[in-house]
Structures are given as structure tokens and as C-alpha cells.
Amino acid sequence: MDQNKVKKLVDDALAENEALFLIDLNFGGDGSIKVIVDGDAGVPLSECIRISRAVEHNLDRESEDFSLEVTTPNITDPIIDKRQYNKNIDRTLKVKTEEERFEGKLIDVSDEGITLFWKSREPKPIGKGKITVEKQQTIPLSEIKEAKVKIIF
Template sequence: MIEKRTVCRIVEEWLEGKDYFLVEVSVSSEDKITVEIDHAEGVWIEDCVDLSRYIESKLDREEADYELEVGSAGIGQPFKVLQQYHIHVGHEVEVLTKDGNKLIGVLKQVTKDHFVIGIQRKVKIEGSKRPKLQEEDETFTYSEIKYTKYLISFK
């Protein structure tokens, strides 16, 4: 059986000096290896092919037969690593809190402990007949949420 840490080490070697980062590696009990990478400007298929060939060159099929899948972190999928938050600062995201609230806003700030999104809310302003949209910042720790994901917009 191929070990996850072996695949992670191989991927980290390939990533060295590149702007890509590792999102996830999984190895099933049937030796199906799945590697997800990401990049601030998107992932190129040629780089996935290059990484796949690099991994294959470092593993011995005589020792263990395996299936290998290399791809990008799926667009619209929940973020899995902190770097995904960083590359989406300034973009609209969807956050689902553990208590079931779904919020949409612009990702404004990211630290290792928390992140901030700006949410448009209707607020009744004194002297005004109608509520007006006003941006309010909401801060979340990563333990307070079920997921955060990039919101795809076709405006």
C-alpha cells in the first residue's frame, strides 16, 4: 500500500519553487491516489500532467499498482487550506456557519485564526422611509463554520 506521506513528500518536491500549493492528497485502501493543487491564477492542465508524470516517476508500479488522479481544487468547492482563503481576498464567498446560517459577502481579511467578510445588509436609517444597503463586517474563526467557498458569479 502506498502511504499518503510518501505522496505528499513527492508533491512537495514538485511544488518547490512554483506558485502552486497543495490542497489535498488522499490515498484509498485500493491505492487510488488523488492529488489536488491550486494557484492564485488557476491551474493549467499541462501542470497537472507534469505533476502526474513526476509522481509516477517516483513510485514503483512493481511494488504497488495504483490509480493516480491529479487536478485542481474544484471551483465552487469548500476551501480546504488557508492559502485558498488568501488567494480569494477581494472576491465574493459563501459561508455556512455551524449553526446553519448561510452568508454571502466579500472576503476582506484572512489570518491564521480568523477571516472577515463584508456583508451587505438592509439597515433602517433614522429619517429615511426605506432601509438602505450598508456593508457590515463579520468575523469568523475557522471552527465556527462548516465551509467557505468561492462564489461563482456570471454578472
């Protein structure tokens, strides 16, 4: 299987809709091809079908047997691409860095990092009891080891 040809076909199909972007392209030893795409506002099923057809119709099944799967990221998959952060603004994220773990509402995304907001209960500075404190943390993208959207029912 010519992986460069498949990559070009996927890139050409994605170029037809600028809201879509490639997350992963895997080639299995058994001739399987898995394409994971995401979009700034999600990915409709019709776009997965269009991309699949654009790739499949330009490959020769007579010369090579292959299976093709075009899918979107699973809700439990970590965020990989910076554009995925933009589509998750106002959602709660769990973020791991080398030293710390954060959980908060994603309120801002920049070229340098993301900003999370959350509330926590902390002891009063004077006296007994606790108070609610609002916290905000900007985390550089380079320090993020894993970020996932927290599923809330």
C-alpha cells in the same frame, strides 16, 4: 502502496514551485491515488502534468498497479486551506459558522480570520421605508464550518 513514499514524492514535486500547495491526498482501496493541488494564482495544466510525472516515474508499476490523478479543486468545493482565502480576495463567499451564515465580498485575510463586506436593505430607524446599510464582519478561522466561493454569472 507505500503511502509515505507517495506523500514524499508529492511534497518534493510541490517544493519545486512555492506558489503551489497540497489540498488533499487520497488513496483508494483499488490502488487509485488522487492528488488535489491549488496555487496562490491558480494551477496551470503543465504543473499538474509535472507533478503527475514526478510521482508516477518514481513508483514501480511492476510491483503495484495504481492509477494516479493530479487535479485542482472544483469551483464548488469548500475552501480548506488558509492560502485559498488569499487567492479569493474580492470574490463573494458564502460562509457558515455554528450559529450564522454570511455572504459577502472577502476583503481581508489574516492569521486569525477573514473579513467580509456586504450591503443590505434595512428599515429606517425613524419613519417608513428602507435604507442601504454597509456591513462588515470579521469571522475567526476557528469558527468557520464551511466557506465556498459564490459563482456569479
